[in-house]
Amino acid sequence: MNELTSNPPGRPRRTLDIVQASLKRRYARERRFRFLGATAVILGLTFVVLLFADIILKGYTAFQQTYIRLPIELAAESIDPDGTRDPETLAQADYMKLIREALQARFPDVTERNERRLLSSMISVGAADLLRQQVMDDPDLIGTTQEFWILAAADIDMLIKGHIDRKAAEADRRVKDQMIGWIERLEAEGRIAKRFNTIFFTHGNSREPELSGIAGALMGSFYTLLLTLVLSFPIGVGAALYLEEFAPKNRWTDLIEVNINNLAAVPSIVFGLLGLAVFITFFGVPRSTPLVAALVLTLMTLPTIIIASRAALKSVPPSIREAALGVGASPLQTQFHHVLPLAMPGMLTGTIIGMAQALGETAPLLMIGMIAFIVDIPKGFTDVATVLPVQIYLWADSPERGFVERTSAAIMVLLAFLFAMNLAAVLLRRRFERRW
Structure with missing residues (x-):
C-alpha cells in the first residue's frame, strides 16, 4: 500500500522509501559514532604509549652507572700502620687520597694545581666511602695493589651516557675540553665502563645524583x-x-x-x-x-x-x-x-x-x-x-x-x-x- 507524505514539496514518496532513508541516516550516525569511539581509544592509547616511552627513554640509563677502573695501591702504612686490622682504624684512612694518586698516576703530565683539581673532579665524592667499605669487608686487600672500579662523577656519567654533547661548544656544557680528552684516553685504554647501578637500589637519598638511591x-x-x-x-x-x-x-x-x-x-x-x-x-x-x-x-x-x-x-x-x-x-x-x-x-x-x-x-x-x-x-x-x-x-x-x-x-x-x-x-x- 502506497502512502503519501504530508509535507514534502516534491513528488510523493512511499513509506518504504521514507524508512530506507531513515535507516541510511541512522547507519551513517552509527558509523560516525563508531569512528569517534575508535578514534578516542586510539588517541588514548597513543598518549599512554608516548608517556611510557618518554619515561623509559629518560629513565632506563639510570639503571647503569659509569665507573673508572684504576690500579690502587692499598699501602699498609696509609691504611693500617699498626697492623691491628681494627675497623675504626681502617675507617679513618684517607681513601680519597689513594684514589687521586692512582688517577694522577695515569696522567703524569698533569702537574698544575688547577689541572689536578679538575682531574680529581672526575671521581665521585662518594667513591672513597665505597672503597672504604670494600677494604673493611676484605682486610686481606691491605698491602696489595688491586684494580678497582671507581665511581665516576655525575657529569662524567652524563657524558658517557650521551646526555652531554661532546661536540658542543665548551661554554655550553659542564665538562671541559681537557676533561673530555682525559675521558677519551681512558676509554681507549678500556678503563671506563657502564655497570649495573646497584647504588640505585641499595642507597638512600643524596645531594649527588650518582650516589642517590631509592x-x-x-x-x-x-x-x-x-x-x-x-x-x-x-x-x-x-x-x-x-x-x-x-x-x-x-x-x-x-x-x-x-x-x-x-x-x-x-x-x-x-x-x-x-x-x-x-x-x-x-x-x-x-x-x-x-x-x-x-x-x-x-x-x-x-x-x-x-x-x-x-x-x-x-x-x-x-x-x-x-x-x-x-x-x-x-x-x-x-x-x-x-x-x-x-x-x-x-x-x-x-x-x-x-x-x-x-x-x-x-x-x-x-x-x-x-x-x-x-x-x-x-x-x-x-x-x-x-x-x-x-x-x-x-x-x-x-x-x-x-x-x-x-x-x-x-x-x-x-x-x-x-x-x-x-x-x-x-x-x-x-x-x-x-x-x-
Missing part, C-alpha cells in the same frame, strides 16, 4: 603499606560485614552509607590535613614516620575497602545464608563460615586496589612532613622516612640531568609495583571467584 623510599613505602594493610583490612571488612549483614536499615545507617560513599571521593590532601591536625598535633604521633603515614592512608583507603567488601558480600547468593541458618548455624557462624569465604576474593581485590591507591599517593604525605631529605634507610615504623612517590617529587624538583633520569627510573619502579598489585588483584579474582 632504598630508603622503598623501605618507607614497605613499612607504610604493611601497617596500612594491618589497620585497614580488618576494620574495612568488619565495617562492611556489619553494615551489610547486621545493621538495621534506618536513617542512621543510610546516613553512614552516604558518608562512606562521599569519603571515597574526598581529595586525598584533606586526609593529610586531618592527619596533621589529629594524629600529629593532638595525639603527638612522630612526624615523618611510616606510623603516621599509615594512619592517614588507612583513613583514605577505608571507604574503598568498605565499598568493595559490601559489593562482594552482596554477590553471595541468599540461598547460602538460608541453607546455613536452616541447618542450625547462628548468624555469626553463617557469616564467618560460609559467606565470608565466598566473598573474600572480592574483598582482597578491593583491598589490593586500595593499597595500590595508597602506594601512589603523595599529597597527604606531604602534609605530614614526609617531604624531608632522608639519607638513612628506615629500620622501623617510627623511624623518619619518606616514600617512593615523595622521593620522585623531590628528584623532579632538581634541575640536574642526573636526577632527571633517576626520577624517570623511580617512576618505572613505582609503575612496576602498581602493575604487579593490580595483576595480583585480577589473578585472585579469577582464581577464587565463583559465578552463580
Whole structure:
C-alpha cells in the first residue's frame, strides 16, 4: 500500500522509501559514532604509549652507572700502620687520597694545581666511602695493589651516557675540553665502563645524583603499606560485614552509607590535613614516620575497602545464608563460615586496589612532613622516612640531568609495583571467584 507524505514539496514518496532513508541516516550516525569511539581509544592509547616511552627513554640509563677502573695501591702504612686490622682504624684512612694518586698516576703530565683539581673532579665524592667499605669487608686487600672500579662523577656519567654533547661548544656544557680528552684516553685504554647501578637500589637519598638511591623510599613505602594493610583490612571488612549483614536499615545507617560513599571521593590532601591536625598535633604521633603515614592512608583507603567488601558480600547468593541458618548455624557462624569465604576474593581485590591507591599517593604525605631529605634507610615504623612517590617529587624538583633520569627510573619502579598489585588483584579474582 502506497502512502503519501504530508509535507514534502516534491513528488510523493512511499513509506518504504521514507524508512530506507531513515535507516541510511541512522547507519551513517552509527558509523560516525563508531569512528569517534575508535578514534578516542586510539588517541588514548597513543598518549599512554608516548608517556611510557618518554619515561623509559629518560629513565632506563639510570639503571647503569659509569665507573673508572684504576690500579690502587692499598699501602699498609696509609691504611693500617699498626697492623691491628681494627675497623675504626681502617675507617679513618684517607681513601680519597689513594684514589687521586692512582688517577694522577695515569696522567703524569698533569702537574698544575688547577689541572689536578679538575682531574680529581672526575671521581665521585662518594667513591672513597665505597672503597672504604670494600677494604673493611676484605682486610686481606691491605698491602696489595688491586684494580678497582671507581665511581665516576655525575657529569662524567652524563657524558658517557650521551646526555652531554661532546661536540658542543665548551661554554655550553659542564665538562671541559681537557676533561673530555682525559675521558677519551681512558676509554681507549678500556678503563671506563657502564655497570649495573646497584647504588640505585641499595642507597638512600643524596645531594649527588650518582650516589642517590631509592632504598630508603622503598623501605618507607614497605613499612607504610604493611601497617596500612594491618589497620585497614580488618576494620574495612568488619565495617562492611556489619553494615551489610547486621545493621538495621534506618536513617542512621543510610546516613553512614552516604558518608562512606562521599569519603571515597574526598581529595586525598584533606586526609593529610586531618592527619596533621589529629594524629600529629593532638595525639603527638612522630612526624615523618611510616606510623603516621599509615594512619592517614588507612583513613583514605577505608571507604574503598568498605565499598568493595559490601559489593562482594552482596554477590553471595541468599540461598547460602538460608541453607546455613536452616541447618542450625547462628548468624555469626553463617557469616564467618560460609559467606565470608565466598566473598573474600572480592574483598582482597578491593583491598589490593586500595593499597595500590595508597602506594601512589603523595599529597597527604606531604602534609605530614614526609617531604624531608632522608639519607638513612628506615629500620622501623617510627623511624623518619619518606616514600617512593615523595622521593620522585623531590628528584623532579632538581634541575640536574642526573636526577632527571633517576626520577624517570623511580617512576618505572613505582609503575612496576602498581602493575604487579593490580595483576595480583585480577589473578585472585579469577582464581577464587565463583559465578552463580
